[in-house]
Amino acid sequence: MFANSTSGVAVEWAPDTLRVKELEEQLFSMHNSLVCAFNQLLDLKDLNTGYHSTRLAEWGVRVAQELGLEDGVLRDVEVAALLHDIGKIGVPDAILKKPGRLTADEYALMKKHPEYGWAVVRLFPGLERTSFFILHHHEAYDGTGYPGELKEDEIPIGARIVSVIDAFDAMVSSRPYRQGLPFEEAMRRLDLASNKQFDPAVVRCFISIAQAEMPSVFAATGTSTSVVL
Ligand SMILES: [Fe+2]
Secondary structure: OEEOOOOOOOOEEOHHHHHHHHHHHHHHHHHHHHHHHHHHHHHHOOOOOOHHHHHHHHHHHHHHHHOOOOHHHHHHHHHHHHHOOHHHHHOOHHHHOOOOOOOHHHHHHHOOHHHHHHHHHOOOOOOHHHHHHHHOOOOOOOOOOOOOOOOHHHOOHHHHHHHHHHHHHHHHOOEOOEOOOOHHHHHHHHHHOEOOOEOHHHHHHHHHHHHHHHHHHHHHHOOOOOOOO
């Protein structure tokens, strides 16, 4: 039996409770290492947007908080936001880095990446829900997405959040063959696709958080134009 001395209240903890807490901490630490390792893989494959992915994951967690999701889900949203495209490692570079339009066959292969990501991440104890957020991050709110053509609340909430984050990241990030969109234009396009591609509640939350944080993003990056991410 152990006393909790920090609270000043004599609470007795059974050894079993401490053992569970210890195991939870070990699992949490293992998940952190795993996320870091997968992030390294994304970097090696040039699939990461650098520190932007961390910022976007933070905004994803904030959206989840605003929507009142429970603590356990927040962590899953964060991991899914960081690793949602891990399955692209299974897509050939010739397709991933092709500057022009993909053929129908190439696009079909590209669309496999959510399933590839799910198949890997689901193998880790405690990341089962995260794996479903990854599996469904290309579903559309109106049911026209993939792989399951799920609609509205059928789509796991974490996947609906990652979907908005992913689209925003794709719009504002510059590629060798095109300049990223200005922040305000990306916001406008997210709003336009609300209720079609995206969950309107998620879009509203994300826009309000992103707009509130823009001044600090400008300051942190030293950017003076409207293309800040
Ligand atoms: Fe994706």
